[in-house]
């Protein structure tokens with residue numbers, strides 16, 4: 001199912017071209033004056049995907065002011081991360097059908113499809129299904145507006161023009177297309193790598209193949225702790241152990257501290273939590289290799305959790 005669907009040639013060519021622009025930048029001369037804009041845009045489009053599209057809009061893990069929602073929604077449009085209605089609808093359907101034949105980006109259909117090709121080979125009718133699952137998002141005026149590509153690309157074009165006229169063509173490549181290349185592949189790795197049976201470790205026994213992976217977590221602002229997320233989708237924290245670094249969690253925590261986020265679905269207090277303790281050695285192995293090392297001298301926390 002899925003991987004032999006008709007190719008959306010225009011979208012495929014666009015996604016490849018956007019990434020090629022990021023790769024081309026690596027052959028041009030980097031200037032230190034690009035760094036502030038590059039880091040700002042990387043953070044803006046990255047956190048807009050994880051904090052806004054995923055943890056807020058899809059799973060409603062917390063609330064925030066309308067102006068801040070618009071700021072992050074705009075960030076996701078600047079990075080062309082996918083219009084919110086489609087993003088939310090597709091992702092909610094993924095949670096419903098994870099790793100079944102109907103899960104559009106499960107690695108059971110092959111790695112290339114799980115990573116990127118699912119975006120450009122959607123079956124007929126998938127769009128309608130997404131719309132049903134994102135009916136609440138369609139009530140937000142800018143999300144409904146951005147369902148039309150002609151409006152969706154405007155924030156991207158404005159930021160691209162600003163960068164071109166202030167930092168030149170090379171500055172534009174480094175400050176916009178390098179961050180997009182990184183954010184795209186880290187986000188897609190959550191769908192592909194974090195659902196592969198052979199990679200990562202599991203903290204919760206879920207019905208899907210979801211895994212936690214420190215390295216994907218590092219690149220994708222904390223989204224790599226995907227098994228934790230599948231176990232408790234609404235929880236605003238994906239990293240649950242102290243060493244599972246989850247940047248998005250800390251940004252939401254910071255927003256809550258200054259009154260810009262509220263009704264946050266935080267993990268339950270430790271005494272009610274079901275996460276089994278792991279030894280320091282085991283934590284180190286999980287952290288470095290992204291996988292639980294089977295050492296008989298180490299207590300298997302999955303076993304002890306039962």
Ligand SMILES: [Zn+2]
Pocket residue numbers: 094098190191195210226230
């Ligand atoms: Zn998943």
Ligand SMILES: [Zn+2]
Pocket residue numbers: 054058059091095229233
């Ligand atoms: Zn999710």
